[in-house]
Amino acid sequence: MATTTSTTGSTLLQPLSNAVQLPIDQVNFVVCQLFALLAAVWFRIYLHSSKTSSFIRHVVATLLGLYLSLFCFGWYALHFLVQSGISYYIMIIIGVENMHKYCFVFALGYLTVCQITRVYIFDYGQYSADFSGPMMIITQKITSLAYEIHDGMFRKEEELTPSQRGLAVRRMPSLLEYLSYNCNFMGILAGPLCSYKDYITFIEGRSYQLTQSEANGKEEIQYEKTEPSPNVAVLQKLLICGLSLLFHLTISKSLPVEYNIDDHFQATASLPTKVIYLYVSLMAARPKYYFAWTLADAINNAAGFGFKGYDKNGQECWDLISNLRIRQIEFSTSFKMFLDNWNIQTALWLKRVCYERASFSPTIQTFILSAIWHGVYPGYYLTFLTGMVMTLAARTMRNNIRHYFIEPPEVKLFYDVITWMATQIAISYTVVPFVLLSIKPSILFFSSWYYCLHIAGILVVILLPGKKTIRGKKIQQEDHLSQSKKVEEEQSLLGQNSYLATNNVRSQQKKVTPRYSTLKQ
Numbered sequence: 001m002a003t004t005t006s007t008t009g010s011t012l013l014q015p016l017s018n019a020v021q022l023p024i025d026q027v028n029f030v031v032c033q034l035f036a037l038l039a040a041v042w043f044r045i046y047l048h049s050s051k052t053s054s055f056i057r058h059v060v061a062t063l064l065g066l067y068l069s070l071f072c073f074g075w076y077a078l079h080f081l082v083q084s085g086i087s088y089y090i091m092i093i094i095g096v097e098n099m100h101k102y103c104f105v106f107a108l109g110y111l112t113v114c115q116i117t118r119v120y121i122f123d124y125g126q127y128s129a130d131f132s133g134p135m136m137i138i139t140q141k142i143t144s145l146a147y148e149i150h151d152g153m154f155r156k157e158e159e160l161t162p163s164q165r166g167l168a169v170r171r172m173p174s175l176l177e178y179l180s181y182n183c184n185f186m187g188i189l190a191g192p193l194c195s196y197k198d199y200i201t202f203i204e205g206r207s208y209q210l211t212q213s214e215a216n217g218k219e220e221i222q223y224e225k226t227e228p229s230p231n232v233a234v235l236q237k238l239l240i241c242g243l244s245l246l247f248h249l250t251i252s253k254s255l256p257v258e259y260n261i262d263d264h265f266q267a268t269a270s271l272p273t274k275v276i277y278l279y280v281s282l283m284a285a286r287p288k289y290y291f292a293w294t295l296a297d298a299i300n301n302a303a304g305f306g307f308k309g310y311d312k313n314g315q316e317c318w319d320l321i322s323n324l325r326i327r328q329i330e331f332s333t334s335f336k337m338f339l340d341n342w343n344i345q346t347a348l349w350l351k352r353v354c355y356e357r358a359s360f361s362p363t364i365q366t367f368i369l370s371a372i373w374h375g376v377y378p379g380y381y382l383t384f385l386t387g388m389v390m391t392l393a394a395r396t397m398r399n400n401i402r403h404y405f406i407e408p409p410e411v412k413l414f415y416d417v418i419t420w421m422a423t424q425i426a427i428s429y430t431v432v433p434f435v436l437l438s439i440k441p442s443i444l445f446f447s448s449w450y451y452c453l454h455i456a457g458i459l460v461v462i463l464l465p466g467k468k469t470i471r472g473k474k475i476q477q478e479d480h481l482s483q484s485k486k487v488e489e490e491q492s493l494l495g496q497n498s499y500l501a502t503n504n505v506r507s508q509q510k511k512v513t514p515r516y517s518t519l520k521q
Contacts, residue, residue, distance in 0.1 A: 008074035008131075025072070025130070029189060032068045033295050036185050039064055040303035044230075048304075049205025057203050058176050064185035069134065072189065076131035080138055083110050084182045087142045088175060096154040103146035104353070107139045108372065115375045136373060137191040138182050140349045145169065145181070145196045147353055161356060167195050186303050190296035192323040193345040194305075202305040230301040233318035237298035240326070244291040247284075255284040257435045261444045274449075275425060282428040283330070285435055293323040293343075321345060333419040335387075335394035338427055346370075364388060379433035382442050386430045386454065393457035394426070396464050429453050 009028050016031075017024040047057055069077035087107050091099045115132045151160055152168030160168065173181070173196065181199050201207055208227050259265055260278055269277070300306045301318045308320040325341040332338035339347060350366050358365045371384035405415035429449065433442035446454070 008076050009070075009072045010074070028072045032072055033189060033299065036064075036068060036189070036299050037295070037302055039185055040299050040301075044302065044304040049203070054204050055176070058180040061184035061186070061203070062176070062180045065183040065188040068185055069183070069188055073131040073134075079110075079114055079131060080134060080183060080188075083107060083135060083138060084142065084179060086110075087146075088178050091146060091149065091172070096150055100143075100146040100150040104143045107142040111135050111139045112372065112376065119376050132375065133190070134188055137187065137193060139373065140191075140193045140346065141182050141196075143353050144193065144349060145173070145178075147357075148196055149173075163352070164356070167197060167352070169196055173200075186300045186305060187296065190292050191345065192293065192296055192300075192321050193349055194300075194321045198320065199305070207304070207307055228307055228316045230304060230307070230318055233306075233316070234298045234302045237294050237301065241291050241295045241298065244287040244294065248287040248291060252284040252287060255281045257281045257285055257432060258441070260432060261436075261441050261448065266448050278428045278432075279424050282431060282435075283424075286329070290324065290326060297322050331420065332423050332427070333416050334398060334423055335391055335426060338423060339391075346373075363391060367391075377437040378439035379435070379437040379442050382433035382439070382446075383431055386433070389454060389457040389461070390426050390430050393460040394423075396460050396466055399466075400464050426453060 009025065011024065013027050013031055014024055017027040020027065043057075043060065047060060049057065066077065066081075069080055087103050090102045090106060094102050111132065114135055118130055118132055148167050148169040149172065151164045152170045153172070157165065177200065180203065181196055184199075187194070255277075260274075260281060265274075265277075297306065297319075300321060306318050306320045306322070308317040311317055323344050323346075325344070328341040329338060332341070350370055354369045355362045355366045367384045367388040371381045374380045374384075402415070405411050430453075432445050433439075436442050436445065
């Protein structure tokens with residue numbers, strides 16, 4: 001039976017859509033991403049920064065991006081230009097002191113209006129490719145750039161955090177640079193978000209420069225002798241894409257999340273069966289995200305964008321803008337670990353524009369912003385409200401009991417297994433409304449579980465002390481020392497890598513070669 005769905009994009013691939021029994025919007029999306037992959041290889045080889053000017057690279061990247069948008073979404077792609085154009089006008093006329101606030105309100109408001117229109121007027125509940133998806137990424141880019149310009153051109157240097165200082169933009173982008181950043185073919189359909197400085201550095205061919213500080217404080221730019229090739233990284237990611245797509249098309253469809261609220265299942269299944277099916281069905285819902293985000297990452301890598309540096313073994317790292325870490329997600333032993341490795345670039349965006357700048361209740365404000373940005377389905381808000389409770393409860397539990405299970409190794413292993421099980425159940429419980437979308441089935445699911453995790457989470461937050469014990473603080477600091485180093489390393493690789501002395505340079509180089517240091521805009 002042919003799959004017939006309306007679309008505002010091209011119907012050229014309708015025969016293929018009918019053949020594979022998938023909506024035309026989804027077929028258009030996948031084919032356009034595969035075209036973008038081939039275009040990225042061509043872009044890296046024939047429009048390399050050593051052969052072509054930055055102007056040409058900007059123009060080609062923008063035009064290809066707009067073409068793919070028109071192919072997928074038709075006239076709805078004009079929203080991308082309208083949102084970007086008005087936001088740029090606001091940046092110009094408002095000035096650097098307040099432009100970040102106006103851009104944030106307008107970009108997020110425009111996105112919300114478009115989401116309301118699409119959801120409640122056109123195709124409520126349809127999980128096809130829709131024009132609000134790219135707009136979500138463009139909204140992230142507009143607001144990130146506005147804050148980065150505000151930090152770089154208005155705020156004092158001593159007022160900035162290290163990450164803000166590294167990402168600060170010191171001059172207003174030209175209209176072409178701005179449109180290229182927002183609408184380039186590598187990220188227009190599925191992202192991921194990247195910082196403006198990283199993107200401009202890539203376009204101008206400075207991604208492989210190593211900047212070191214000499215003892216006298218002057219910077220000396222050194223170039224890679226051989227430009228690293230992304231071919232291996234791209235092939236590995238395409239393999240992951242293939243496996244994820246195969247899993248989604250075969251296994252995922254046989255494990256629908258909706259079955260968790262099936263009357264017969266609820267009436268006959270035992271509690272262990274309900275718990276196991278909840279976990280398995282939500283795990284089976286993730287591969288489609290693995291496919292889309294990993295393919296988007298591979299496209300950027302194929303164009304030469306995404307090189308982060310070298311690990312301690314001298315291996316190339318092409319995960320500068322990666323959006324997920326699958327192994328860490330599936331084996332998360334804490335709510336925070338899951339969130340830190342899922343939709344990574346969005347988590348960084350929320351941190352930079354909200355969490356770090358919130359004057360009160362940063363966790364609550366961040367979850368509210370995340371819910372608004374994701375869309376207007378009631379299920380999103382139920383998920384993020386539940387997630388807020390789960391996050392606070394998990395943090396409180398960890399601070400109060402984890403330090404009792406650090407040693408010996410057997411006890412820690414037992415603790416890790418228990419926390420893995422608890423984390424996976426809590427995550428699955430939390431995100432069911434995100435998949436169900438509507439409020440009625442979401443409430444039906446929670447009520448079938450008697451709101452048990454909501455109640456448990458609230459009791460934990462109320463009854464257990466929120467402050468860390470002295471012993472807990474000490475052990476947690478020791479336990480997270482390596483993670484802190486990794487965070488600092490990632491921040492330095494985002495454009496703020498500077499060395500205070502020659503000896504420090506040498507010691508750091510033994511561990512990891514930085515991608516580049518602060519590059520003045």
